[in-house]
Amino acid sequence: MQLDPEQLNTRDMYTWMVNSVLPRPIAWVSTRSRAGINNLAPFSFFNAVCARPPTLMFCPSNDRHGRPKDTHRNVEETREFVVNLASWSQLPELNASAASLPPEVSEFERFGIASAPSTRVQAPRVAAAPISFECVLDRIIAFSEGPAAGHAVFGRIVWVHVDDAILGADGWPDVSRMDPIGRLGGNNYVRLGPITALDRPL
Numbered sequence: 105m106q107l108d109p110e111q112l113n114t115r116d117m118y119t120w121m122v123n124s125v126l127p128r129p130i131a132w133v134s135t136r137s138r139a140g141i142n143n144l145a146p147f148s149f150f151n152a153v154c155a156r157p158p159t160l161m162f163c164p165s166n167d168r169h170g171r172p173k174d175t176h177r178n179v180e181e182t183r184e185f186v187v188n189l190a191s192w193s194q195l196p197e198l199n200a201s202a203a204s205l206p207p208e209v210s211e212f213e214r215f216g217i218a219s220a221p222s223t224r225v226q227a228p229r230v231a232a233a234p235i236s237f238e239c240v241l242d243r244i245i246a247f248s249e250g251p252a253a254g255h256a257v258f259g260r261i262v263w264v265h266v267d268d269a270i271l272g273a274d275g276w277p278d279v280s281r282m283d284p285i286g287r288l289g290g291n292n293y294v295r296l297g298p299i300t301a302l303d304r305p306l
């Protein structure tokens with residue numbers, strides 16, 4: 105089978121992509137609006153970019169009316185955000201926080217998700233997140249305009265919170281204690297299975 109993206113509508117292309125790029129990590133992004141409302145939303149078009157400078161990236165698309173999502177607007181206005189990583193036990197709250205609430209309603213308050221103050225940015229973090237990366241905006245790249253238009257938001261990590269309970273004996277995060285969530289296509293998620301270690305070729 106062959107696919108020519110130019111012959112596919114956006115919805116179908118999206119469906120091919122989210123069922124192919126698997127599993128995806130999830131950035132649970134907290135921001136604060138100019139009006140002081142704390143916002144929280146998940147983004148699975150997300151990854152680490154580089155360690156020098158320490159940079160993360162997530163991708164908010166416009167809504168179907170062509171408007172930027174609250175997260176995107178808040179980041180543009182305040183140039184700050186926090187990328188929280190979630191544990192498997194937090195999946196219900198993470199999913200709930202994807203609700204399309206008006207900008208004046210905080211997902212933290214609506215869904216009873218405890219926040220904690222950040223150190224270097226105004227936006228709060230998710231108190232129970234195993235790891236939270238406080239970020240300042242590096243740049244936003246817009247790939248198109250209008251409904252579903254894609255953007256990549258790059259942030260420089262300026263502070264990191266780590267829950268000591270997820271650390272292993274070697275002092276690094278223990279993946280089984282962190283128990284991360286993977287996003288699949290549709291409404292599907294995956295939990296870590298068996299782990300294999302392989303020596304890298306010289």
Ligand SMILES: Cc1cc2nc3c(=O)[nH]c(=O)nc-3n(C[C@H](O)[C@H](O)[C@H](O)COP(=O)(O)O)c2cc1C
Pocket residue numbers: 130143144145146147148149150163164165166173174175176198199201202203204205287
């Ligand atoms: C697990 C998960 C991953 C998501 N990933 C993305 C994404 O990468 N990009 C995006 O634009 N929306 C994504 N969404 C949808 C947003 O979370 C949703 O539009 C949310 O309402 C945006 O909130 P905001 O307007 O408060 O920023 C995802 C939803 C879920 C449940």
